[in-house]
């Protein structure tokens with residue numbers, strides 16, 4: 654029953670800054686006050702703002718029925734557009750984040766056709782672990798550019814081992830991205846989404862490393 658407003662108000666490690674930023678982008682303040690994080694996952698919308706931010710901290714869901722409790726990684730829980738692995742007798746009773754993934758700093762960037770109360774055209778979450786000025790680990794996810802938000806393995810690999818300089822943007826821009834399969838709809842063409850996705854990943858990476866701001870003007 655944790656709402657987006659609960660997430661915003663709770664003191665959390667910097668690895669959850671992306672989730673907090675996503676929380677502030679879900680609909681309006683009125684929506685954030687009543688809408689739950691679990692409901693965002695169960696909805697299984699490709700444009701669910703909470704999913705990329707939870708993917709970059711390797712979140713898993715706890716599913717309970719009267720008879721049993723089981724755990725699934727997000728990738729095993731959200732199966733497609735509006736499709737989950739939830740059984741009719743089950744509820745999501747918790748979202749768990751492993752301690753090893755609750756480290757580093759993170760950021761979330763949402764691109765919409767206007768600044769407020771808008772369904773995402775694309776959104777990106779980035780979590781970086783920086784040691785001695787070098788990217789020791791990177792977790793990058795993009796939503797609304799595939800049926801289910803996806804981690805970008807090629808971008809993550811390209812970032813690992815890079816010194817934290819403005820050249821991180823070039824590493825993202827030249828990395829292979831095979832995971833996305835954007836659709837064309839009233840919010841944007843497939844080509845636009847693909848281009849925009851790469852750009853907002855750059856902005857999220859820069860924001861997570863304090864190299865830049867994560868906001869995108871509509």
Ligand SMILES: Cc1cc2nc3c(=O)[nH]c(=O)nc-3n(C[C@H](O)[C@H](O)[C@H](O)COP(=O)(O)OP(=O)(O)OC[C@H]3O[C@@H](n4cnc5c(N)ncnc54)[C@H](O)[C@@H]3O)c2cc1C
Nearest residue numbers: 678679680688689691692693695696700701702744745771
């Ligand atoms: C005006 C408006 C604007 C919105 N804008 C955004 C937006 O910008 N970004 C975004 O991501 N979403 C947006 N949403 C969608 C939605 O409000 C959010 O995704 C929200 O987080 C869903 O949570 P909820 O608790 O309201 O779920 P509900 O809508 O109540 O539930 C969604 C589905 O999940 C099931 N469910 C809910 N909780 C559980 C549980 N614990 N276990 C099992 N099943 C469960 C419900 O039965 C239902 O089928 C918007 C909605 C509205 C009405």
